[in-house]
Amino acid sequence: MSPKPVADLASLKGTNCQFKFIGEGAANIVFEVVFPEEDITTQDDGDSQILDILQGKLLRVPKANTKAFPHPEILQYWESSISPLFDNPQEDLVQQHLIRLDNSVVSQLNAILENEDAQRRADFQGTKVAEAEYGMLVEDMRKKFPLDFLLEFKPKWLTPSPSAPSTATRCRNCAREAYRLHKSLRSASSDQNSSCALSHEPPFCPLEYLAAQSSPCSLARVIASINLSAISASLDTKPATRENPVGVQPAVSLDGEDDGRPGMDQVDERYRVALVHWLQSNSLLPKLRDAQESLDPAPEGTSDQEKLALAMTLRDCTCFVRISEDSKGGLKVEAKLADLDKKNWEAKLEYWKGMDEVLKEGGYYEGVEVPRIRTRCFMEVGAGEAA
Ligand SMILES: O=P(O)(O)O[C@@H]1[C@@H](OP(=O)(O)O)[C@H](OP(=O)(O)O)[C@H](O)[C@H](OP(=O)(O)O)[C@H]1OP(=O)(O)O
Numbered sequence: 219m220s221p222k223p224v225a226d227l228a229s230l231k232g233t234n235c236q237f238k239f240i241g242e243g244a245a246n247i248v249f250e251v252v253f254p255e256e257d258i259t260t261q262d263d264g265d266s267q268i269l270d271i272l273q274g275k276l277l278r279v280p281k282a283n284t285k286a287f288p289h290p291e292i293l294q295y296w297e298s299s300i301s302p303l304f305d306n307p308q309e310d311l312v313q314q315h316l317i318r319l320d321n322s323v324v325s326q327l328n329a330i331l332e333n334e335d336a337q338r339r340a341d342f343q344g345t346k347v348a349e350a351e352y353g354m355l356v357e358d359m360r361k362k363f364p365l366d367f368l369l370e371f372k373p374k375w376l377t378p379s380p381s382a383p384s385t386a387t388r389c390r391n392c393a394r395e396a397y398r399l400h401k402s403l404r405s406a407s408s409d410q411n412s413s414c415a416l417s418h419e420p421p422f423c424p425l426e427y428l429a430a431q432s433s434p435c436s437l438a439r440v441i442a443s444i445n446l447s448a449i450s451a452s453l454d455t456k457p458a459t460r461e462n463p464v465g466v467q468p469a470v471s472l473d474g475e476d477d478g479r480p481g482m483d484q485v486d487e488r489y490r491v492a493l494v495h496w497l498q499s500n501s502l503l504p505k506l507r508d509a510q511e512s513l514d515p516a517p518e519g520t521s522d523q524e525k526l527a528l529a530m531t532l533r534d535c536t537c538f539v540r541i542s543e544d545s546k547g548g549l550k551v552e553a554k555l556a557d558l559d560k561k562n563w564e565a566k567l568e569y570w571k572g573m574d575e576v577l578k579e580g581g582y583y584e585g586v587e588v589p590r591i592r593t594r595c596f597m598e599v600g601a602g603e604a605a
């Protein structure tokens with residue numbers, strides 16, 4: 219049975235609410251619905267209902283002209299195929315609900331995007347919100363209070379790709395990053411771009427987040443990457459692009475402002491301890507890895523494309539880790555996975571197969587592409603380290 223919408227955005231008409239652009243990916247755009255203070259205190263019954271529903275949630279709407287499934291289908295899949303993989307889906311997954319969209323709201327959202335266009339990631343500029351019937355309300359995983367600590371990253375492929383050679387020295391993600399950078403180097407027409415791609419900061423390897431459970435060196439690198447990211451974010455104000463390696467570093471938010479963010483060393487030591495404890499002991503990333511692994515095909519391959527699609531969904535999610543003070547003055551860590559959307563395997567199969575081939579044939583798994591792209595994959599650096 220299809221999920222039912224929890225609300226209709228048409229009921230926002232006549233209110234003074236505004237929308238704020240929060241972020242976007244290839245398939246969705248996320249907005250905050252902001253109400254003026256006076257509206258919050260003086261709503262009649264109908265409006266206060268939608269206000270209550272929107273509380274603590276963000277509006278996630280589909281982009282136009284993608285091959286992604288409509289949100290009701292994504293949600294149904296999430297309920298039937300994703301949630302059962304987790305022992306405690308309420309705790310482990312960013313909660314989401316269906317909401318009915320409204321054409322005039324979609325026009326409003328598109329006007330906001332047009333205004334923000336110059337600030338958007340270069341390859342996303344010009345893309346619009348679809349005139350779809352449904353969108354989603356998702357649990358807001360941003361900081362709730364200024365002192366909260368927030369880390370956002372994509373865990374990606376936590377086990378080797380079944381098609382990687384046994385001689386691989388890079389994980390699938392670092393191999394793909396090397397390929398992307400290599401491609402941008404080859405297509406760069408000016409010397410300036412070429413040297414930029416060669417002198418890039420190596421992409422942070424997502425395997426390190428999991429390795430931090432047993433390897434003190436990985437743990438130290440994760441903590442260092444957070445520092446690095448906070449510093450580079452304040453120095454480099456250019457929007458992230460696929461070719462700009464800063465865009466693939468984990469996003470970290472320490473004080474809610476983009477500029478002058480302190481590094482971890484300036485943050486309350488208690489937050490660092492809580493983060494280290496989470497990195498060393500969480501069951502979320504091992505659970506995600508096990509789920510990915512259980513879907514991997516036998517060596518002879520699989521023809522079960524639905525299984526492949528589920529594996530690819532689990533390899534393309536986002537992890538939010540929020541640390542905040544609880545009501546007793548202690549710290550609570552909330553770690554949840556988002557963007558576990560059903561993949562349209564019919565539309566993506568060729569891309570997936572093509573990428574597999576390119577990474578294997580181009581020597582990206584072994585780091586033998588010419589010129590060699592600098593990476594710092596856990597498989598490279600972690601190999602010689604004792605746990
Ligand atoms: O192919 P990959 O590993 O680069 O992953 C793509 C993502 O690239 P990223 O790893 O975040 O740099 C890509 O992320 P971006 O939007 O480019 O940041 C998408 O998530 C894409 O999935 P879809 O087309 O939205 O269904 C992702 O495609 P899938 O392969 O997961 O279908």
Ligand SMILES: Nc1ncnc2c1ncn2[C@@H]1O[C@H](COP(=O)(O)OP(=O)(O)OP(=O)(O)O)[C@@H](O)[C@H]1O
Pocket residue numbers: 240241242243244245246247248276278312356357358359360370534536556557559
């Ligand atoms: N629940 C949330 N809480 C806070 N921020 C969020 C939330 N969901 C999404 N965002 C922000 O919006 C951005 C884009 O959202 P999302 O990942 O859903 O887009 P997408 O198009 O599905 O991504 P992809 O390209 O990976 O498929 C995220 O990177 C994040 O910064």
